[in-house]
Structure formats: C-alpha cells, structure tokens
Amino acid sequence: MSGLRDRIISTFEELWAEDHTDPAPELKDDTVLLETGIDSMGFAVFVTMLDDELGFDPFAMDSEAVYPVSFGEFVAFYEKHAPA
Known part of the structure; x- marks a missing residue:
C-alpha cells in the first residue's frame, strides 16, 4: 500500500468519524x-x-x-498528479 493511499484512507476515516459512530467502510480498489x-x-x-x-x-x-467511479481510480488520479 502506498503512502499516498494510506493518507487518503486516513483522511476518509477522519471525515467519516465526523458524522458517524460506526467504523468507516473498508476502501478497496x-x-x-x-x-x-x-x-x-x-x-x-x-x-x-x-x-x-x-x-x-x-x-x-x-x-x-x-469523475473517478471506484476508490482505485480515485487513488490512481491522485498518484498521477502527485508532486515528484
């Protein structure tokens, strides 16, 4: 798992926790x-x-x-534009 992917998941979990008491859904590709x-x-x-x-x-x-449809597409889009 890439560091960028981990940071995206962590941020998603942070957002999820703002409005939910249950755990965030698992994000797979x-x-x-x-x-x-x-x-x-x-x-x-x-x-x-x-x-x-x-x-x-x-x-x-x-x-x-x-408009990424899946989480894998979303991460790939971020990876494509990440600063070197």
Missing part, C-alpha cells in the same frame, strides 16, 4: 465511491481535506473533468 455512504457534498469536503493534507488538488490541476 473496486469500492464504488457512491456506495461508501458519503454524499457529493461529503466528497467535496473530502477533496478539500486532501488538498490541505497533501498540498495539491488534482481536480484543479487536470485540464479535463474527471
């Missing part, structure tokens, strides 16, 4: 993002938290609109 229990506003907050945590926002950096 094939986990569908819309089935995690986080709504679109929650994902906007999640991306903002990741920007603060990681220091970059790949959605603002990419010239095309990207």
Whole structure:
C-alpha cells in the first residue's frame, strides 16, 4: 500500500468519524465511491481535506473533468498528479 493511499484512507476515516459512530467502510480498489455512504457534498469536503493534507488538488490541476467511479481510480488520479 502506498503512502499516498494510506493518507487518503486516513483522511476518509477522519471525515467519516465526523458524522458517524460506526467504523468507516473498508476502501478497496473496486469500492464504488457512491456506495461508501458519503454524499457529493461529503466528497467535496473530502477533496478539500486532501488538498490541505497533501498540498495539491488534482481536480484543479487536470485540464479535463474527471469523475473517478471506484476508490482505485480515485487513488490512481491522485498518484498521477502527485508532486515528484
């Protein structure tokens, strides 16, 4: 598991804990993002938290609109834009 993946999962778990008492769902590569229990506003907050945590926002950096469907696609998108 990459360090970036770990940080994304940790941030997701932090966001989850703000509104839930139960443990966050396990995030696997094939986990569908819309089935995690986080709504679109929650994902906007999640991306903002990741920007603060990681220091970059790949959605603002990419010239095309990207809509990752699975957690694996989401992580790959972040890995593609991560500073070297």
